[in-house]
Amino acid sequence: MKTVIKTKQFILRTFKTSDAQDLKRNINDKTIYRNTLHIPYPYKDKDAQTWIKKCQYRAKQKRPKVVSFVIVINNEVVGSIGLKNILWNHKAELGYWLSRKHWGKGLMTKIVKETLKYGFHQLKLKRIFAFTFPHNKASARVLLKNGFKQEGYLKKNVKKNNRFMDQYLFAITRK
Numbered sequence: 001m002k003t004v005i006k007t008k009q010f011i012l013r014t015f016k017t018s019d020a021q022d023l024k025r026n027i028n029d030k031t032i033y034r035n036t037l038h039i040p041y042p043y044k045d046k047d048a049q050t051w052i053k054k055c056q057y058r059a060k061q062k063r064p065k066v067v068s069f070v071i072v073i074n075n076e077v078v079g080s081i082g083l084k085n086i087l088w089n090h091k092a093e094l095g096y097w098l099s100r101k102h103w104g105k106g107l108m109t110k111i112v113k114e115t116l117k118y119g120f121h122q123l124k125l126k127r128i129f130a131f132t133f134p135h136n137k138a139s140a141r142v143l144l145k146n147g148f149k150q151e152g153y154l155k156k157n158v159k160k161n162n163r164f165m166d167q168y169l170f171a172i173t174r175k
Contacts, residue, residue: 003122005069005114009107012069012081012114015055019070020048022077026099035136036097037158063088067123071098071111078102081115083128091127092119096139103138109145116146120174129171131157143170 005012024043033041040047058064068082079098086092094115098108119125130148132139140150148170156164 003067003069003118005118007110007114009073010111011072012111012118013072014059015052015068015070017052017056019077020045020052023052023070023080024048026076026078027080027097029100031100032097035133035139036095037131037160039097067118069115073102073107079108079111081111083115083119083123083125086123086125089124089126091129092123092125094119094128094130108139108142112142112146116172125174127171127173129169131167131169134166134168140168140170143172146172148172 003012003014024045024047027039027048028041028043030041033039033043055068058066058068065086066082066084067086068080070077071079071081079096079102081094081096083092083094094112096108096112096115098111102108116128119128129151130143131154132143134153144150149172150168151171152169154167154169157167158165
């Protein structure tokens, strides 16, 4: 299921093997690790290679449960966005990260907007939801700017670093 989304500011496309070094360099940030649930820190070469292979395998599936895009700016992989736990024609969970050098420029708001179009129109989803940690206020703002509504505050919803953590639940439904 190959897709490319191009705008003047960024490209969203499937992962390539050659993305490994950019991926490792830009994701290897303690703040990104702190704001996400499943990204390891430090992020190693093997982590990048394993992730890319997994994404490439999924991209070949006709109806994958996960769709992942790299975010490319100026020919450099600077982040990723995807939909997981996809229930076709129904719902999926949105997740994303962006390298720190691109924070505060409104880029992630635009990237999420394009991904929502893809999810609602290409995958025919009716609902897209996302979780954020309470300390990640920037991510919550990105979601709110894209029309998500906060649906809940989930106490001790996930475990990270042997610690139970709270999460906000946001969702948007197709109009």
